[in-house]
Amino acid sequence: MSVTLKVRDLSKTYGHGEQAVRAVRNASFSTEPGEFVAVVGPSGSGKTTLLAMVGGLLTPTSGTIEVNGRDIAGLNAGQQAAYRRESVGYVFQANNLLPFLTARENLQMISRITGANGRAARQRADQLLEELGLTNRANAVATELSGGERQRVAIGRALMNDPELVLVDEPTASLDSARGRQVVESLIQEVKSRGKLGLMVTHDMAMAELADRIIEMHDGELNVRGKLAASG
């Protein structure tokens, strides 16, 4: 699977008139197949807004978002939900998991939502947990997991529906840097080994440098640059 994402002239304005906030302004970029991209920038620069539009959680004010050639900018709410269900895997900053479910059940939640819960889904969940080093925590209830374990379960959850895009917003905000690095490394490994496209918002330059490319945002505007790791 090779996934391409083409964003053209993408804008989002919150509110009207005096109160209007232009959170993303005429953003354009495209990705190579199997790329893992980091989005960095100061607080309020529009990173989450960009991610939400690409992930079908927010309707753009203007512009196009092509995922494998299909424009998702004009989807209605029901179509957006279907798009998220079928094509997107999300890892959020926090509260990724249902606290009363076990690690495995949190992965299976996805197959329940898509209506494909069965033996195959369970096997897939167990395999993902194994790849993420969580086999021995599969039956632990989410509240019994550590912060790092929880985020790794969330990565597994994001891959359950075999999505085209894996979108991640501040996955390490609640973790110390060593654990955060582990989580991001396994995330990149899982995404790239499957030829998916990864988009990760982060504050943390050390994490961003693990990505193939970095998109910098400033007051809603994009500045795409190559990998920093080479120079550092």
Place this chain on the structure above:
Amino acid sequence: MIGLLEIRRRKFQFALIALIVTLISYLVLMINGLGVGLNDQAGSALRNFDADAIAYSDKAGLSVIRSELSQEQVDRITVETDAKASAPLGYMAANYLKDNGGVESAAFLAFDPGTIAEPKVVDGRMLTEEDADGLLVDKSFLRYSGLDVGDTVTISVRLVERDFRIVGETDEGAFFFQPSVYLLRSTWQELKYGNVDASTPVASIVLLEGKGLAGASGPGWQAVSKSTAFANIEGVSGQQSTVQALRAFGYLIGGLVIGVFFYVLTLQKIGQIGMMKAVGASSFFVFRQVMVQVLCISVAGVAVAIPLTWLTNRAIQQAPNPVPIAFTNGTFITTSVLLVLMAMVGAMFSGRQVAKVDPIIALGQQQ
């Protein structure tokens, strides 16, 4: 189902809600039981007759107390209705004297042996034409009075006291909120009217068996169905509307309380709901989990309330002076089904809340 898994993992919280459901169901079931019990007290003896319709004097306004029929009218009713069977019945309220000098009232019903007005005897024997001083009494009468079949009891009516022997026990219930007592119609005539002559009323009402008799009337009489007759017993309609109102409030409050509980639970889970919707769950998928929980919790709550009610009923029936309460399988079933339905209706509040959650909140949540 994720909803069921949540119940399993959060047993304590859900058990508490189920307990509330149990208490409300118990209350509603008891109110229903009181309704049925009061209804029985009002006139199960009338309802238990093998009659389809009841004929009154047309001047009585469907009141058994005020209805008086002459021999000629009784004969005419029998002929004009062409009923399959008919039987005159006399009614009289009278007191009996207790050993300690006190008095208790009872509803005296007068019949002719061998007619459809004859009650079923469960202990002792049936009255015969020779038993001018014999009585059949309801088992509740025996319990209140402490008497037994074979005992003698003094009846006081119209400044006269007369001794009767209890020859049999019946289980027909009450009439006008008093235990029913049966005696021969000839004896009733003497007790109620003193000197009997040709102009003395011979009955209060006539029981009629046959189809299409309700609504029939003739000179001096009118007939209505047994259920209309029952509804016209003095006090029945007022009492039943009170019970109906209590019952309606019970269902309403039950639905409301369950609705509010699940609404609060839903509010607490807005973040989780946002996350589920962000990963593609529809509002319907999330709401289905809530509905399954409401169904489970309300069914469990009602299921516990039923045996509780049953036990309470048994304890009440053991009491020397029991509260009028009675249960039928029908009331248990309809009450339970209605309570569960009301819980589902109450849960609709949560449905609106679930639909309103914007999945984008999943991106904004801090730890």
